[in-house]
Amino acid sequence: MSHPLIPAVAQGAECILKLVEAEIESARHTQAPDALLDFEGTMFPLPLADALLGREKVVFGQALELLSEIRSVAEGTHSRLRSDALGGTINRGLASALALELLKAVQKRPEGPGWVGFIPDTVLRALGLLLVDGRMPGVVVLIGKAPDAPTAENIVRDLQGRNILTIIVGDERGESVLPQLEARGVKVGLETYVVPVGPDISAAVHALSFAIRAALTFGGIPVGAADRALSYCRERVPAACLVLGPIGPLAAAAGAAAIAMGFPVITDQPLEPIGKTETTRFETLVAEPDHGKIVGRCLEARGIKVKVSKIEIPVHHGAAFEGERIRKEDMHVQFGGKYSVGFEWATSVGMADIQDGQISVIGPDIDQVEDGGTMPLGIVVKVAGRSMQTVFEPVVERHFHSFLNQAMGVFHMGQRNLLWMRISKEAFASGFRLRHLGVLLHAKIHETFTRIVDKVVVEIYTRQEDIDRLLLQASAVYRQREERVANLTDEAVEEFYSCALCQSFAPNHVCIVKPERPGLCGAYTWLDAKAAHEIDNTGPNQPVKKGEVLNATRGEWKGVNDFVRRASNQTVERFEAYSIMEFPETSCGCFECIIAIVPEANGFLVVNREYQGLTPVGMTFSTLAGAVGGGNQSPGFMGVGRKYVVSRKFIPADGGLKRVVWMPSELREALREELCVRAGEAGVPDLLDMIADENVSVDSDGLLQHLATVGHPALTMPSLL
Numbered sequence: 001m002s003h004p005l006i007p008a009v010a011q012g013a014e015c016i017l018k019l020v021e022a023e024i025e026s027a028r029h030t031q032a033p034d035a036l037l038d039f040e041g042t043m044f045p046l047p048l049a050d051a052l053l054g055r056e057k058v059v060f061g062q063a064l065e066l067l068s069e070i071r072s073v074a075e076g077t078h079s080r081l082r083s084d085a086l087g088g089t090i091n092r093g094l095a096s097a098l099a100l101e102l103l104k105a106v107q108k109r110p111e112g113p114g115w116v117g118f119i120p121d122t123v124l125r126a127l128g129l130l131l132v133d134g135r136m137p138g139v140v141v142l143i144g145k146a147p148d149a150p151t152a153e154n155i156v157r158d159l160q161g162r163n164i165l166t167i168i169v170g171d172e173r174g175e176s177v178l179p180q181l182e183a184r185g186v187k188v189g190l191e192t193y194v195v196p197v198g199p200d201i202s203a204a205v206h207a208l209s210f211a212i213r214a215a216l217t218f219g220g221i222p223v224g225a226a227d228r229a230l231s232y233c234r235e236r237v238p239a240a241c242l243v244l245g246p247i248g249p250l251a252a253a254a255g256a257a258a259i260a261m262g263f264p265v266i267t268d269q270p271l272e273p274i275g276k277t278e279t280t281r282f283e284t285l286v287a288e289p290d291h292g293k294i295v296g297r298c299l300e301a302r303g304i305k306v307k308v309s310k311i312e313i314p315v316h317h318g319a320a321f322e323g324e325r326i327r328k329e330d331m332h333v334q335f336g337g338k339y340s341v342g343f344e345w346a347t348s349v350g351m352a353d354i355q356d357g358q359i360s361v362i363g364p365d366i367d368q369v370e371d372g373g374t375m376p377l378g379i380v381v382k383v384a385g386r387s388m389q390t391v392f393e394p395v396v397e398r399h400f401h402s403f404l405n406q407a408m409g410v411f412h413m414g415q416r417n418l419l420w421m422r423i424s425k426e427a428f429a430s431g432f433r434l435r436h437l438g439v440l441l442h443a444k445i446h447e448t449f450t451r452i453v454d455k456v457v458v459e460i461y462t463r464q465e466d467i468d469r470l471l472l473q474a475s476a477v478y479r480q481r482e483e484r485v486a487n488l489t490d491e492a493v494e495e496f497y498s499c500a501l502c503q504s505f506a507p508n509h510v511c512i513v514k515p516e517r518p519g520l521c522g523a524y525t526w527l528d529a530k531a532a533h534e535i536d537n538t539g540p541n542q543p544v545k546k547g548e549v550l551n552a553t554r555g556e557w558k559g560v561n562d563f564v565r566r567a568s569n570q571t572v573e574r575f576e577a578y579s580i581m582e583f584p585e586t587s588c589g590c591f592e593c594i595i596a597i598v599p600e601a602n603g604f605l606v607v608n609r610e611y612q613g614l615t616p617v618g619m620t621f622s623t624l625a626g627a628v629g630g631g632n633q634s635p636g637f638m639g640v641g642r643k644y645v646v647s648r649k650f651i652p653a654d655g656g657l658k659r660v661v662w663m664p665s666e667l668r669e670a671l672r673e674e675l676c677v678r679a680g681e682a683g684v685p686d687l688l689d690m691i692a693d694e695n696v697s698v699d700s701d702g703l704l705q706h707l708a709t710v711g712h713p714a715l716t717m718p719s720l721l
């Protein structure tokens with residue numbers, strides 16, 4: 001076929017190869033031959049070279065040799081990476097991606113102020129969860145600049161409103177939408193789903209690296225299995241590339257790289273479209289001159305389905321606004337926190353007791369408070385439904401946080417009577433009033449809990465005397481719930497729940513969610529899974545009957561094993577819930593923490609995702625995560641949710657909490673209160689002070705010394721091995 005982009009890709013790829021060669025040449029003076037070429041914050045030194053060429057570790061002295069292998073890919077003479085599709089464009093695309101990765105690794109330069117650059121593994125994992133559970137249906141790489149700032153804003157708002165992650169990259173002239181967004185006051189950052197990675201087209205490789213690491217991390221695809229990694233990207237990574245403005249040779253080469261990995265390219269230029277090819281699922285190149293339609297076309301070309309609900313409130317809304325913060329200067333009013341009383345409460349009532357859709361504001365509205373002022377607030381939501389149960393009340397209530405945060409200009413923190421909310425000046429000026437909180441809650445509760453909720457009414461109180469009276473009732477309920485949860489043990493139930501949400505990323509992984517062990521992402525408790533099953537009984541959460549007890553101490557049940565075998569596509573034979581030394585539960589990729597054996601200390605360390613430094617096993621969280629993820633069973637290691645660390649069923653068969661010898665201080669402080677209670681129960685009330693952290697030591701010798709000094713119980717426990 002002939003297409004004007006084919007020669008442009010060839011020219012661009014050649015240009016990139018030359019560029020890399022020159023860069024290697026000039027870095028000769030500053031880089032040692034044995035310096036490892038890598039990026040910060042990933043366990044894969046060169047992710048693309050790793051996945052596509054099987055090159056796990058490359059040092060600077062081998063850069064030219066790697067470059068010549070990449071050149072053979074471009075020329076179609078490589079032994080494995082070979083495709084004739086689109087007149088060699090696929091090959092040149094892959095070569096461009098590999099070459100740009102090499103370029104960045106040789107340069108080791110930040111992308112400049114305001115640009116994120118390389119996206120670390122920790123962010124990849126956090127986003128992975130949003131992608132699997134549908135809160136983020138896809139990713140769009142936005143290259144180049146819009147004709148004007150309002151158009152740039154509209155495109156990005158459109159993407160945000162559909163909860164799509166936007167990755168911003170400059171084009172080959174160094175133009176991007178970033179200054180345009182800044183001019184319009186659009187906030188960028190991971191919290192708002194808009195991530196600027198780099199000011200020129202070479203930064204497109206950060207997006208490609210992100211995709212290939214999803215394959216390596218969640219797909220558990222081995223090094224060098226290029227076909228499998230590429231097909232994983234094509235089938236499971238919902239990404240597309242949107243290019244604004246003229247496409248020069250370098251942008252064409254970057255676009256070819258996207259296409260080679262299965263991501264369609266959408267342009268606003270009058271180019272002849274290209275239909276499906278061997279690497280894409282649907283269209284390959286789409287031209288859409290209308291900027292009002294371009295986002296829709298983009299998602300359609302990738303087959304990304306988005307459920308957008310139309311909710312009648314005067315501000316934008318969507319998960320992309322969830323992480324937005326409102327500074328004091330920008331706020332019109334706040335409720336709760338340490339400033340006033342604020343609470344929220346979901347309660348179930350009889351079907352005949354309420355009329356769906358009633359929203360009442362009882363007391364003064366926010367136009368009666370001085371700007372920047374404070375009001376008390378009580379939000380009471382009454383729900384009714386034939387399948388509604390009292391135990392689901394907290395599940396519904398816990399969602400208020402995400403529902404309310406989805407309105408642009410509304411900030412929500414905490415829960416129950418620890419509520420803290422702010423409404424921005426901008427939202428107020430757009431006409432946002434208290435009633436709209438109710439409109440939002442009503443719509444989102446219906447949407448999320450269709451099967452258990454038939455009717456919803458919302459009452460919003462702002463008079464102190466009403467709030468005092470209702471809070472008294474609510475507090476009694478909060479207490480009852482706590483007692484209920486405390487009584488909810490693994491033994492007290494007949495069945496656990498599975499969660500297979502992450503199978504869209506890690507096809508052999510399944511979580512067995514138990515009353516005393518939430519899903520490893522931390523987002524699904526046993527009650528959540530039970531409610532989710534009630535809502536959709538053919539969905540990813542299924543009841544798992546425990547069945548015959550095979551070993552009560554080690555937590556092995558026949559019913560669970562049978563289920564796991566099936567759900568893991570026969571790759572996992574058995575699970576032991578209470579020990580990780582032989583048959584631990586598998587880990588997908590989105591775990592909040594990792595438990596890892598420290599053999600010389602006869603104990604375990606627990607490290608959380610936020611901790612970036614080294615641990616006494618000589619690895620960072622991200623390196624450890626590589627060994628643990630992908631749906632594999634790795635004895636001695638397991639991914640878990642934070643809450644599991646304070647569970648009474650924290651690996652009891654391996655010795656429980658008394659085996660913990662190290663954890664980052666942040667994690668220990670966050671869990672301190674509950675940890676203290678558990679330590680007391682374990683008979684070592686001062687255990688917390690014996691557990692080392694990064695300030696004590698991040699190496700094994702220092703750790704052992706500390707453990708001996710404080711007399712840590714792990715040292716005298718039976719040998720783990």
Ligand code: SF4
Nearest residue numbers: 499501502511519521
């Ligand atoms: Fe994924 Fe497990 Fe969380 Fe479900 S519970 S979303 S399978 S990590």
Ligand code: ZN
Nearest residue numbers: 502588589590
């Ligand atoms: Zn997962």
